[in-house]
Amino acid sequence: MIGVIFGVIVPYIAVAIFVVGVVYRIVNWANSPVPLKIPTTGGQQRSLPFIKRTVYDRFDSPYTWWETAGRMLLEIFLFRSLLKNTRYYLDRVSQKDARWLWLFGILFHYSLLLVLIRHSRFFLEPVPSFVEMLSEIESFKGVFIPSVYISGLAIVAALFLLWFRRIFLSRERTLSLPSDHFALILLLAITISGNLMRYFFKADLFAVKELLMSLMSFNIGHAVEVAETIEPIFYVHFALASFLLAYFPFSKLMHAGGVLFSPTRNMPNDNRARRHVNPWDPADVPLLAKGITVAGRTYKSKKLDWETYYEMYTDQLQEIEEANYKIVPEEL
Ligand code: HEM
Known part of the structure; x- marks a missing residue:
């Protein structure tokens, strides 16, 4: 079952x-x-x-x-923007290099890529030769049977480092939501069970x-x-x-x-x-029902005219009107 x-x-x-x-x-x-x-x-x-x-x-x-x-x-x-990761201390007018986050991030994502490429041997027949080759290159042979996959262990280490960052650094702890922890824990559970x-x-x-x-x-x-x-x-x-x-x-x-x-x-x-010029969907802008021209381009709503819009939001629009705001666009 x-x-x-x-x-x-x-x-x-x-x-x-x-x-x-x-x-x-x-x-x-x-x-x-x-x-x-x-x-x-x-x-x-x-x-x-x-x-x-x-x-x-x-x-x-x-x-x-x-x-x-x-x-x-x-x-x-x-992850080029993470290479700029510097921490500023305004009170002390100083800064500290925090590019270790780049290292942890790269370590996690490239290990994941290698693990997933190697996993393709479970659902591809015949297994592509580059998958075999990659598995050979990154496996640690010798005393160990089966051979140890470096990326399979590195991904667990990287996930722990990323998680510790959220647990032990006070600023990161404050910024972390339960969903941030959850994603890391889930990935840890998957990779640990795989190992x-x-x-x-x-x-x-x-x-x-x-x-x-x-x-x-x-x-x-x-x-x-x-x-x-x-x-x-x-x-x-x-x-x-x-x-x-x-x-x-x-x-x-x-x-x-x-x-x-x-x-x-x-x-x-x-x-x-x-x-x-924002190429937005004219349907979002009731004023565009009549068509307006911005910077040489004409936008015209195909889906929503003012009457339909008014019907959709009558309550809210009347409330706004009661507060002495003008709600009908000038052009209409
Ligand atoms: C379709 C979904 C998956 C299947 C069927 C699957 C299957 C397997 C199997 C059978 C093993 C044992 C390999 C062996 O004995 O050589 C394994 C190991 C492993 N799996 Fe998965 N897995 C899946 C998804 C994932 C995902 C999404 C991750 C990562 C987030 C992952 C990470 C690992 C790791 C780290 C190992 C340890 C050995 C290695 O590095 O290959 N797996 N998996």
């Missing part, structure tokens, strides 16, 4: 929640208006020709699409692979059959991983996709050269 529940039903539900949730949030972000130009920058922005910019300035204060893309890639793959399974309580990896491949090909009958033969320790790991998947769209872990939509990261700093 455990096999059917945690090996078949729970993972299917988790994947469904993950896919629907992630798509929903991405579509929502993609449709959100960005009314202001808000790139966060540090370097010299493009200005008069005699004001020189270094390569560093170009990535820190990008002006063109390419420079912005470069900054984005450095952010995604090297336990590899080194102490063995699970039948052939059966695990068969289960995953049956699930992926929707061969549910066979999945149910195999699921019953796998050891409970696997279901501890698998159920936690399924939970992570289902929790993902509702959590801060969505930053994995959100970074691409962050206006502070993805906008060029060309405020002084180009006027920023």
Whole structure:
């Protein structure tokens, strides 16, 4: 029974929640208006020709699409903004380097990447040669049987370091929400159970692979059959991983996709050269029912006119009117 529940039903539900949730949030972000130009920058922005910019300035204060893309890639793959992590003490007028956070962050994320790439051997047949190669390169052989995967242990260490930061540093403790702790604890539980399974309580990896491949090909009958033969320790790991998947769209872990939509990261700093016009959905702005022209572009609402808007929010609008505010736009 455990096999059917945690090996078949729970993972299917988790994947469904993950896919629907992630798509929903991405579509929502993609449709959100960005009314202001808000790139966060540090370097010299493009200005008069005699004001020189270094390569560093170009990535820190990008002006063109390419420079912005470069900054984005450095952010995604090297967490560049965390390399500026300095702590200021205004009372003492001093500052302290806090770039260890960058190190912990990089350690966690790259270990996770390696662990997940290596996990592909559980559901890909044949296993791609680069996955085999990666596993070889980062495994520590010799006295240990099975060989020790460095990333599998490094991820646990990195998660503990990130968690201790939230527990033992007073400022970080104040800023931390229960959900911050929860995400770290969940990831710790998954990675520790994975390591336990590899080194102490063995699970039948052939059966695990068969289960995953049956699930992926929707061969549910066979999945149910195999699921019953796998050891409970696997279901501890698998159920936690399924939970992570289902929790993902509702959590801060969505930053994995959100970074691409962050206006502070993805906008060029060309405020002084180009006027920023928000390409928002005209449906949000009833005034646009008639169509207005901003900077040569005409926006006209296709979905919502003033009457419908008034009908939708009659109570609130009347309340505002009673307070002596004018609610009907001038143009109407
Ligand atoms: C589809 C979901 C997953 C399945 C089926 C799965 C399966 C497994 C299995 C069978 C092992 C034992 C490997 C061995 O004995 O060589 C393992 C180990 C491990 N798993 Fe997972 N896992 C899943 C998701 C995850 C996730 C999301 C993480 C990380 C957040 C993770 C982290 C680990 C770690 C750190 C190990 C220790 C050994 C290593 O580094 O490969 N697993 N997993």
